Amino acid sequence: MDKLKLKALYADLRPDLDQVEKELITSVASDAPLLTDASLHLLQAGGKRIRPVFVLLSAKFGDFSIERIKHVAVPVELIHMASLVHDDVIDDADTRRGRPTVKAEWNNRMAMYTGDFLFSKAIASLANIEKPYAHKLLADTMVELCIGEIEQVEDKRLYDLSVKDYLRRIRRKTALLIRVSCELGALASEVDDKTRIHLRNFGYYVGMSFQIVDDILDIVSTDEMLGKPAGSDLLLGNITLPVVYARDEANVSRLLARIEQGDTTEETRHELLTVLRKSEGLEKAKRLSNLYLEKAMNEMRSLPNSPAKRSLQNIALFMSKRKF
């Protein structure tokens, strides 16, 4: 994703995001230099802070106070980070975003407890918001993320994954944390219920659209654009929407059968990418992504015009229409 272009869409938020960034650093302070170092290592890896952006923009529809809202923006980003560091333990990953993982730089024990530490710090930060319902929302989302992690394995190598299975998976993997970011931002700023629900639904639909696009880009992008071999996830049995749709096309099903029998050579990967890029499945996936984008835009329709609304619309468009 072109980070610079994305950031231009919420340039107005710069001072608020700087405050969030400061609070992120403050929030991981502790008596344990190792845990704080590992957390800072993760924070400094960058990331787009897209979840805090959704929190802030949603909060702008109500009684906005950066001093209050930073305690919502920080937890969602910390939970995102915690889930990444735990994933790295399980996936045995050595790098993420081009930097060594906590697991690689320190060890598995550090990665485990850094994740737990970040979860705890997220809850501690949210405790500044005097709304028990906020804790319930965030905790319920965390539960769904865990379920998603377990389902992902069950689904793995299941070449008969249905469209419904796929959608349920990306809902938990991506859409729910964006949804809760919007909803918590609105809740903490006393946004009226009707607007809050629109923002919440908007976040959900944007998340769905975004993840489908991500999965399309994994097929159509070059290795250089992705920073990893295109289609590599498919070889591992992580089936995505374009493949689900294209599975019945003769060339695709022939190749999938080969992969399922263990043929994961470079040649097979290239062949699969070639047929998928020309397949109907790719077009169908794009259509579904556009449908979610449309639904997201519909949620915005009845909300009053404002710079925050325009930013949300632009971000949604950008995330769904990006080329990498």
Add this chain to the structure above:
Amino acid sequence: MDKLKLKALYADLRPDLDQVEKELITSVASDAPLLTDASLHLLQAGGKRIRPVFVLLSAKFGDFSIERIKHVAVPVELIHMASLVHDDVIDDADTRRGRPTVKAEWNNRMAMYTGDFLFSKAIASLANIEKPYAHKLLADTMVELCIGEIEQVEDKRLYDLSVKDYLRRIRRKTALLIRVSCELGALASEVDDKTRIHLRNFGYYVGMSFQIVDDILDIVSTDEMLGKPAGSDLLLGNITLPVVYARDEANVSRLLARIEQGDTTEETRHELLTVLRKSEGLEKAKRLSNLYLEKAMNEMRSLPNSPAKRSLQNIALFMSKRKF
């Protein structure tokens, strides 16, 4: 520990504990049969539910309602369970309390996300209590538990661990979660501040005394009583208070040097146990444990007499004076 004798000390709590047990089972329900099964597997392993007992008894000093207080008792037990299951991943343990661990029965991924799931369910349960400060207390305790886990490794094999280091370690390992159990129970039942602080301190001192006794029993008990070889932790470099105190006695230091050089034979273990059992260090450790027990009892002194107070006193006595 003699579970039956312990349970007799809080027989009055039986109906309340049954409610907590039911709520524990309800609380781990989810759309993910695997995660719920793994959680039930952990719940059914038993455990003394000593943390919920501290919650309930502390709550009895105020406006007690089981419907409310179960949402405090459940989270502390779930967090205890979550930390055990994550420990089992790191320690690569195959059994706990004589049952296969989640890691052994399923796999590491399941253990990781079952732990995360239990953390999340703990927060979700506590969200029923309309007190943001309760979340802060619990989250801060979770942070301290993580720090404890990391420190434990740093300390490992450090044969120059000081008494202060040891106390800091057991504070995080044991005392803080009992302290927060008492404090949250009091907080949720609107116990007045002065009584709440006494209960909180009581929990802390009982926890300290309890852990020192546990470490003493690891040396003086038979293998049968412990269900594992006595002194086995010491061979792994987990130095406990009796050893810290006895380290300067000639026979002890000679043996420790041998262990540090990699001699972890059965013979060495028996020799170490023999000298430790006769050492001054063991007596000194008992004295410190008694001192903490005394401090715990002092905290109770100014509180009004009640069945709950008597139960807390009896449990403290039992936990500190038990023979296994």
